[in-house]
Amino acid sequence: PAPILHIAALGDHVYATTDDGVLRVLDAADWLNMEEIGHVLVGKPVNEMTVRDGYVYLTIAGEGVVVVDVQNPTEPELVGRYGTPSDAWDIVVDGEHIYIADGYGGLLILQLQPP
Numbered sequence: 001p002a003p004i005l006h007i008a009a010l011g012d013h014v015y016a017t018t019d020d021g022v023l024r025v026l027d028a029a030d031w032l033n034m035e036e037i038g039h040v041l042v043g044k045p046v047n048e049m050t051v052r053d054g055y056v057y058l059t060i061a062g063e064g065v066v067v068v069d070v071q072n073p074t075e076p077e078l079v080g081r082y083g084t085p086s087d088a089w090d091i092v093v094d095g096e097h098i099y100i101a102d103g104y105g106g107l108l109i110l111q112l113q114p115p
Contacts, residue, residue, distance in 0.1 A: 010051045013073050017046040023056060025073045040076040042066050052093045055079075059088035065100060084108060 002018035009015070014026040014034065023046070025038040042058055043066070049058040054071035065088055067080035086105030091098065093112065100108040 006046055006049050008049055008051045008056070013070070015049065015051055015056050015070070017042075017049060017058065019045045021045055023049075023058065023068055023076060025070060025076055027073070038070075038072075038074045038076050040068055040078055042068065042078060047088060048090045050091055050093050057091050057093055057098065059091045059100065061087040061089070061103075064088050065091060065098070082110065 002020040004016045005019055006017045007014060012029040014028045016024045021041060021043045023040050023042050024036050026034045027037045028034050043063060044060050047059045047061055049056055056068045056070055058066045060066055064084035065082040066078060069077045069079045084100060084102045084105050086103040088100050088102050090101035096112045098110040098112055102108050
């Protein structure tokens with residue numbers, strides 16, 4: 001398998017991105033015996049990610065933000081993309097806003113809209 005670059009956890013699930021541009025969903029109910037239960041190709045390697053309300057928000061350099069619906073963790077689905085002017089490096093979802101560190105594009109602030 002490809003090397004894991006980033007992880008996030010919420011409830012009984014761990015989300016891991018790999019250097020082949022895949023978001024993997026792991027069942028972590030039994031943390032000693034975690035297993036992959038779903039995955040989705042997001043394109044290129046991910047710079048950063050955050051999880052909120054059944055969605056994973058990922059930043060990808062040269063592409064922007066990718067949103068994946070993980071409400072059904074066995075069938076994660078890419079549901080949105082937002083291109084940024086530069087290279088999206090980091091992301092925070094807080095309240096009704098998405099904050100994106102976009103390198104030379106500066107700090108971008110978007111209003112959160114359901115995908």
